[in-house]
Each structure stands twice: as structure tokens, then as C-alpha cells.
Amino acid sequence: MHKIENRLKNKENRIENRSGFKNLISKTYFYILFSMFVSLGANAQCAMCRAALAGDSNVKKAEAVNDGIVYLMVVPYLLVAIIGVLIYRMYQSKKKKAV
Numbered sequence: 001m002h003k004i005e006n007r008l009k010n011k012e013n014r015i016e017n018r019s020g021f022k023n024l025i026s027k028t029y030f031y032i033l034f035s036m037f038v039s040l041g042a043n044a045q046c047a048m049c050r051a052a053l054a055g056d057s058n059v060k061k062a063e064a065v066n067d068g069i070v071y072l073m074v075v076p077y078l079l080v081a082i083i084g085v086l087i088y089r090m091y092q093s094k095k096k097k098a099v
Contacts, residue, residue: 053062 049065052058053065
């Protein structure tokens with residue numbers, strides 16, 4: 001009799017813990033969506049870059065800095081994409097071997 005009561009209590013505790021976990025996930029999604037849609041503009045330029053690019057006469061310098069930023073931004077995305085493709089191929093080859 002005692003074992004059955006313990007099993008029921010354990011089952012109730014597991015059910016309560018799951019609902020707490022679901023609350024945590026829903027709160028996390030809310031905060032992620034909130035931070036994506038409600039963001040403040042940031043002045044992320046260093047003082048030297050701002051001084052070098054200030055004014056209308058430095059249009060070519062500004063374009064060069066923007067191109068450099070895009071170039072530096074592309075490399076990590078390419079690495080992540082390549083790693084993703086390699087992992088996908090690895091899983092596909094394991095599925096073919098299993099069949």
C-alpha cells in the first residue's frame with residue numbers, strides 16, 4: 001500500500017514539474033519576441049570611426065567601412081552554414097547505412 005502511495009505522489013510531482021517547465025519556456029519565448037520587436041537604436045561606432053566618417057565629403061570612406069563590415073559578417077555565417085551542411089550529410093549517410 002505504501003509503495004502505491006509513493007508512486008502516485010511521484011507522478012503528481014512530475015506533472016507539476018512539467019507545467020513549471022512549460023511556463024519557463026513560454027516566458028523565454030515571450031522575452032525573445034519582446035526583445036526582437038522592441039529594441040532601442042544603438043550608436044555602436046567607436047569615436048575614431050565616427051570622426052573619420054563624419055561629414056559628406058567622406059562618402060567613399062563610409063562605403064568602404066560598410067563593405068568591410070559586411071565582409072566580416074559573412075565569414076561566420078558561411079562557417080555555420082558549412083558545418084550545418086556537413087552535419088546534415090553525416091546524418092543522411094547514417095540513415096542510408098541503417099537501411
